[in-house]
Amino acid sequence: MRASRLVTLVLLLQARGPWTADELAERLEVSVRTVHRDVEALRASGVPIRGERGPAGGYRLPGGYRTRLTGLTPDEAEALFLAAPADALGLGGFLADAQLKLLAALPPQLRDRADRAAQLFHVDHRSWFGPDEQPPAxxxxxxxxxxxxxxxxxxxxxxxxxxxxxxxxxxxxxxxxxxxxxxxxxxxxxxxxxxxxxxxxxxxxxxxxxxxxxxxxxxxxxxxLPYIAARVRVAPHKLGELRRVVDSRRRDLLPRHADGDEWLELEVWFERIEHAEGGLLGLGAHVEVLAPPELRTRIEAHVATLARRYGVEHPSSS
CATH class of the missing domain: 2.30.30 (SH3 type barrels.)
Incomplete structure (x- = not known):
């Protein structure tokens, strides 16, 4: 644990400077006294950390000082080579160059782990079937x-x-x-x-x-976001499907499981009445809308339209 903290401290000083002891303590989640001890330990091992007094003072590394990244853990090395949205920002080439330099600085065992992670994992931020949003601006x-x-x-x-x-x-x-x-x-x-x-x-x-x-x-x-509440009766085996169509902000208020065959009477929430109509119609005959009256009327009108389209209202045609 301390070895990882020491490496992090060096990398923080290498990234920018100066850092005050208070800032380092907050960043590393340790006491100021621990920061002072860690700095002395790094100095004893040959890291040329300088301490400067005054309002603009703090700990810093001399310009040009770099440490090889031998303190990375295997998991950290792998994470650095997972896909990032750099291409969309016009930074894809820079990312590739930075990864190449990082690979050269890693010891062989971590280099193998990082290279394997890049071959095995890919992050795709696009949604299914939707347009690939790469805004021109x-x-x-x-x-x-x-x-x-x-x-x-x-x-x-x-x-x-x-x-x-x-x-x-x-x-x-x-x-x-x-x-x-x-x-x-x-x-x-x-x-x-x-x-x-x-x-x-x-x-x-x-x-x-x-x-x-x-x-x-x-x-x-x-x-x-606005929402409407609806009172429904639902078949127990359709409870999971109901949970998937309701407003996610209040989904946790619904029971996850139901015992027995008795229908459940529940209050559920949707962002808009159109969402409620579409979501509940998808459950077919396994759900009944009790309230509000406007939602029940919309469901009834939709079902009546389907009945007319399929000739259900004419007994002679069945």
């Missing part, structure tokens, strides 16, 4: 974000200037978090019709945390 947005420049976007027919703060890949779709004159907004990149990188430097809030912002925004988005 993604490259320009990623470039402006990387260069720290402002963007002029045309989003759903409206032009606006945005300070790009981060890109998020959610399933097959990309989202841009940007600061506008009305505050931070989230844009689906596939709906951006045009993006132009501007010369002005983007303004980035000093405390902005992309992961924390996305987690909070996505939770608020899910919680803010």
């Amino acid at each position: 993604l490259g320009a947005i990623a470039g402006a974000l990387w260069h720290g420049r402002r963007l002029r976007l045309v989003h759903r027919g409206r032009e606006r200037v945005v300070d790009p703060l981060g890109l998020v890949l959610k399933g097959p779709s990309w989202y841009l978090i940007g600061a506008t004159e009305r505050g931070e907004r989230t844009f689906r990149v596939g709906r951006v019709e045009r993006a132009v990188e501007l010369e002005q430097e983007a303004r980035r809030p000093p405390q902005f945390d992309l992961v924390a912002h996305w987690d909070a925004w996505s939770r608020a988005f899910e919680d803010g």
Whole structure:
């Protein structure tokens, strides 16, 4: 455990500097006293860590110092060679070059593990049967974000200037978090019709945390979606299918199993009444809608239309 922490400490200092003891302690989840002990241990083993006092001080490594990545675990080496969405951002060539350099730095046993992981695993972010969303504006947005420049976007027919703060890949779709004159907004990149990188430097809030912002925004988005409640009777053996069609935010409120043959009366939730109609019709005669009246009327109308189409209402034709 300590060996892994020491390697992480060296890599943090190698990636940037300086780091204060408090920052390292928070990042490594240890005490400040442990950080001081780890630094002394690394110095004793030949790692030239420098300590500087003052407001801009902290621990740093001298420029040009590099350590070979012999501290990687086999699992970490494998993970570094799994597919990443670098091609979509125009970074595929850079990723390949970086992986090649990393392979050269790894010891033989880890090199074999990493190479095998790349042959055995592939991550495909596309959804089945849907279009492969590679928005034409993604490259320009990623470039402006990387260069720290402002963007002029045309989003759903409206032009606006945005300070790009981060890109998020959610399933097959990309989202841009940007600061506008009305505050931070989230844009689906596939709906951006045009993006132009501007010369002005983007303004980035000093405390902005992309992961924390996305987690909070996505939770608020899910919680803010509308839903309707429906009262239904369902055959016990169809409970699993019912769970698959209801609103995922409240799915855990449904029982997972049912004993016996008695039909269950439950309250279930859907985002919209159209979703409820389609999902419940898929269960056929194994579910009955009790409420609300509007949903029951829609189901009845659909069933009546099917009956007329197949001639069920004419006894003489059967």
